[in-house]
Amino acid sequence: MTGNATHRFSNTTILSVCGIDAPQVVTSAEIDTRLAGTYARVGLRPGMMQRLAGIEERRWWSPGTTFADGAAMAGAKALAEAGVDPKRVGLMVNTSVSRAHLEPSTAVGVHHALGLPSSCQNFDVTNACLGFVNGMQLAAAMIESGQVEYALVVNGEDARGIQEATIDRLNAGDSDARHVFAQFASMTLGSGAAAMVLGRADAHPEGHRFLGGVTRAGTEHHELCVGDMDDMRTDSTGLMTAGIALSTDLWAESAQEWDWAGGMDRYVIHQVSVVHTREICKALGIDEALVPLTFPTRGNIGPASIPFTLAREIDSLQDGDRVLLMGIGSGLNASLVEIVW
Numbered sequence: 001m002t003g004n005a006t007h008r009f010s011n012t013t014i015l016s017v018c019g020i021d022a023p024q025v026v027t028s029a030e031i032d033t034r035l036a037g038t039y040a041r042v043g044l045r046p047g048m049m050q051r052l053a054g055i056e057e058r059r060w061w062s063p064g065t066t067f068a069d070g071a072a073m074a075g076a077k078a079l080a081e082a083g084v085d086p087k088r089v090g091l092m093v094n095t096s097v098s099r100a101h102l103e104p105s106t107a108v109g110v111h112h113a114l115g116l117p118s119s120c121q122n123f124d125v126t127n128a129c130l131g132f133v134n135g136m137q138l139a140a141a142m143i144e145s146g147q148v149e150y151a152l153v154v155n156g157e158d159a160r161g162i163q164e165a166t167i168d169r170l171n172a173g174d175s176d177a178r179h180v181f182a183q184f185a186s187m188t189l190g191s192g193a194a195a196m197v198l199g200r201a202d203a204h205p206e207g208h209r210f211l212g213g214v215t216r217a218g219t220e221h222h223e224l225c226v227g228d229m230d231d232m233r234t235d236s237t238g239l240m241t242a243g244i245a246l247s248t249d250l251w252a253e254s255a256q257e258w259d260w261a262g263g264m265d266r267y268v269i270h271q272v273s274v275v276h277t278r279e280i281c282k283a284l285g286i287d288e289a290l291v292p293l294t295f296p297t298r299g300n301i302g303p304a305s306i307p308f309t310l311a312r313e314i315d316s317l318q319d320g321d322r323v324l325l326m327g328i329g330s331g332l333n334a335s336l337v338e339i340v341w
Contacts, residue, residue: 002249003216003253004214004215004216004250004253004254005214005215005216006212006213006214006254007137007140007141007212007213007214007215008211008212009140009141009144009210009211009212010144010201011143011144011200011201011202012139012140012143012144012198012199012200012201012209012210013198013199013200013201013204013207013208013209013210014196014197014198014207014208014209014210014339015081015082015083015084015150015197015198015199015204015207015208016078016079016081016082016195016196016197017078017194017195017196017197017307017310017311017314018074018077018078018081018194018195018196018307018311019074019192019193019194019304019307019308019309019311019312020070020073020074020077020156020192020193020194021059021192021298022059022060022061022062022065022070022158022190022191022192022193023059023061023062024059024060024061024062025057025058025059026057026058026059026060026163027056027057028047028049028050028055028056028057028058028187029046029050031049031163031167031187032046032047032049033046034167034171035167035170035171037171038170038171038175038180039180041173042175042176042177042180043177044177044180048184049184049187049188052184052273052275053188053272053273053274053275053295054273054274054275054295054296055188055273055295055296055299055300056296056297057296057297057298057299058159058188058189058190058191058297058298058299059159059190059191059192059298059299060158060159060160060163060191061158061160061191066100066156066158067096067098067156067157067158067191067193068096068100068106068109068110068113068156069113069156070156070157070158070191070192070193071094071096071106071110071154071155071156071193071195072109072110072113072114072154072156073193074154074155074156074193074194074195075092075110075114075152075154075195076114077195078152078154078195078196078197079114079152079197081197082197082199084150084197084199086114086115086116086117087116087117088149088150089116089117089120089148089150089151089152089197090119090120090121090142090147090148090149090150090151091120091121091122091139091142091147091148091150091151091152092107092110092111092114092116092120092121092122092151092152092153092154093107093122093123093124093125093135093138093139093151093152093153093154094106094107094110094122094123094124094125094135094154094155095124095125095126095127095131095132095134095135095153095154095155095303096124096126096131096154096155096156096157096302096303097126097128097129097131097157097302097303098156098157098158098229098302099124099229105122105123105124106124107122107123107124108122110122110154110156114152116152121148125138127303127329127331127333128225128302128303128329128330128331128333129270129300129302129303129305129327129328129329129330130270130303130327130328130329130333130334130335131155131302131303131329132153132155132194132196132303132304132306132307133303133306133325133327133335133337134335135153135155136153136196136198136210136337137212137213137337139151139152139153139198140198140210140212143198143199143200149199149200149203150197150198150199151197151198151199152195152196152197152198153195153196153198153307154193154194154195155193155194155195155302155303155304155307156192156193156304157189157190157191157192157193157301157302157303157304158191159189159190159191159299160191161229161230162186162189162227162229162230162231162232163186163187163189165230165231166183166186166187166231166232169183169231170183181236182233182234182235183231183232183233183234184234184236185225185232185234185236185239185300186227186231186232186234188272188273188295188299188300189299189300189301189302190295190298190299190300190301191301192298192301192304192308193304193308194301194304194307194308194311195307196307198210208339208340208341209339209340210337210338210339211337211338211339211340212337212338213258213325213335213336213337213338214250214253214254214258214335214336215250215333215334215335215336216246216249216250216253216333216334216335217331217332217333218242218245218246218331218332218333218334219331219332219333221238221239221242221243221246221331221332222330222331222332224238224239224242224330224332225239225330239330239332240272240275240276240279242332243276243328243332243334244279244280244283246328246332246334247280247283247284247326247328247334248283248284250334250335250336251283251284251336254336255284258336258338260324260336260338261284261285263322264290264322264323264324265290265317265318265321265322265323265341266290266291266292266313266317266321266322266323266324267281267286267290267291267323267324267326268291268292268306268309268310268313268323268324268325268326269291269306269309269326269327270300270305270306270326270327270328271293271294271295271298271299271300271301271305271306271309272295272300273295273300274295274296277291277293277295280326292309292312292313293309294308294309294312306325306326306327310323310325317341318341319341320340320341321340321341322338322339322340322341323338323339323340323341324336324337324338324339325337325338325339
């Protein structure tokens with residue numbers, strides 16, 4: 001059986017969303033310089049990240065600062081901007097792909113750093129680059145069921161480790177052009193953090209309504225991108241082709257019902273590359289002028305990229321604007337969720 005999963009919310013609102021930049025700028029030209037010997041040996045020209053992905057630079061955390069620190073910084077900022085006392089938060093979901101160990105969860109460190117109460121449930125939800133959106137969906141379900149009054153969704157990602165390990169591996173001398181392309185997606189990643197506070201719409205009419213959305217799975221493609229914190233191997237072309245096909249099916253079954261095709265004021269797409277953005281817009285008939293971009297200077301920040309990009313749009317959004325959050329996560333899963341600003 002094929003089809004979409006639909007979720008609708010009637011009493012959930014977004015009270016704040018924020019992004020935190022990692023401080024160290026690392027240009028694609030700098031990475032090219034470190035890979036110059038490998039490129040020459042395998043017959044490739046530098047500049048692929050700029051030409052193929054449109055990524056000029058990305059960020060790394062400073063030594064001594066972790067992705068979990070970034071998630072905690074984003075969470076503290078989001079709570080302050082929402083005006084919500086941390087003691088009233090009943091749920092904190094960490095959605096980071098990055099992790100230092102298998103257990104305990106990353107969430108416990110963030111919970112401790114934020115000084116959240118012992119009554120605040122906390123755990124990790126991971127689903128590749130869709131984790132943050134899934135965290136929003138889970139938070140809304142718990143708010144609407146009356147289990148919690150406020151929920152905090154956080155994310156922190158760190159690209160430094162995997163990129164330095166990838167550079168060392170490619171420079172080891174036994175890689176060929178095929179290996180370089182398989183590792184290409186690793187070099188497009190970026191570091192950063194984001195957070196969102198959600199609450200009840202009837203208690204906060206000033207908030208931004210989270211209406212719900214749709215998801216669709218294409219898990220027959222689960223081997224197209226496989227990685228850990230040191231090594232990620234990706235069939236970039238196959239992943240994009242399958243992801244766009246999955247998103248097209250998702251859109252075909254839902255766009256008319258939700259009136260997404262012609263009525264949206266902003267489309268916040270997961271930030272991957274210029275090619276991915278162009279192709280998804282073409283496939284779904286989306287006006288590229290309504291798609292804000294952060295990947296050229298931040299790279300792909302994984303699950304943080306959707307809330308991070310949304311946060312940068314806050315000053316340009318007007319009351320009543322319809323915003324569609326759109327993501328594809330390795331595995332594959334695709335999701336579309338609507339916010340009324």
